[in-house]
Amino acid sequence: MKALRMGALFVLLLMAEVMFISAGALPQLYDPQSAAATHVADRYIADAVEETGSPNFVTAVLADYRGYDTLGETTVIFTAGLATVLLLRVSKGSASKREGDSAAEEEQV
Amino acid sequence: MKEFFAEYFVYWLIFILFMLGPYGIIFKKNLVKKLMAMNIMQVAVILFFLALGQKAGGTIPINVPGLVGAVNYINPLPHALMLTAIVVSLATLGVSLSLLLLIQKHYGVLEEDELLRRMNQ
């Protein structure tokens, strides 16, 4: 167990070192010419007010340009809520069945 | 001094904040603390994406009349992506808390060693 723990620490340090080295390939902070800020974001900023009529660019991207993406996210949230309710309720029903609660079984039948 | 701060130092701090997550998930015994470490990791990823969208001399991405041009606004794309990621993190928190409640109800304990011992019995 001790050796496993030391191995995990070693893998963790290796991962940290890879991240620190690869920070050199990232764009400089506050750089206006970085790759993330040049290609598609320019078009969003330049045309969003004209095309969608929404002064808030984040809402324009979220609801108009990438509406299909937000549909998927909404489905994920709904599924997570459904999963929570199903997990906690099903466990309660099976627990009462395991204890041999005849009244609950009669209600289900 | 300013170049040192502006180049990589903020990224390094965000990476250290990120590494708190795997450390807590591997080395902490309590399952609630593992969940908390996962949330810290998510916040670090969100801050990393926000730091990538920065632009010198840019304002917040809300249109000001008379200020036209992509140079004047921060990149809105990482903000829109991270907005949904935060809400999804809340939903996954609900699912994992319900799983923890089930584990607590079934085994009666949330400490990792004791839990493994009781599972192997």
Place this chain on the structure above:
Amino acid sequence: MLGIFLLVFLLFLMMTTGISALFARDLLASIIMFSAFSFLAVLTSLTLGSPDVAFTEAVIGVVSTTFFVVALERMKRGSSK
């Protein structure tokens, strides 16, 4: 220049609250430190220039802290039986 110093300061505070959230003995103290962590995340998002993300994190931090406290209360009630 001031912005980047503020950013570094807030990130150091976030590391401090995150470490103390992970290493606190009591689970309730850990949850409270985690709520302080999410508040500092709100301030950092504002410093990085995104009021939308800051607003969402503020609201979601309240709800997630409530979830943690409610679940902790139920866990303690289950373990004391």
Place this chain on the structure above:
Amino acid sequence: MNERFGTVVLDTAFRFVIPFVMLYGVYVLINGESSPGGGFQAGALLAIAVVLSRLVQGEKAVFNISGNTALILAGIGTFLYGFVGVLTLCWGGNFLEYGISPWAMLAAEKHALGILGIEIGVTLCVMATIIAIFDALTRKEEV
């Protein structure tokens, strides 16, 4: 969390705070296009109102939505989002292409109407999901 706790002071402060929280949620939903805000934040704010009333006043709260109703509302919200997309599909556009509706409006107004529709859907889904998770976490165990 299922029974009422707190005294007169907490009850009165709670009654004073809740309408403002709900009003602010609706304001954030409506004004989300031109200021920070939107469907996710509005849904979380409306859910905070219900969760707070559930925390202070117990299960017999004034602003209460039960778990089953919350699940139905979440389904309705997700359906509303998809329905707007299918509606634009029926009018001959692409999926979620708002500038297609047959009424005589400006293009910006059509886009605003479509964005408002899907934001209402997102609001309902997020609000109901948070309430459903909270209801499931605080459910009284039948042992």
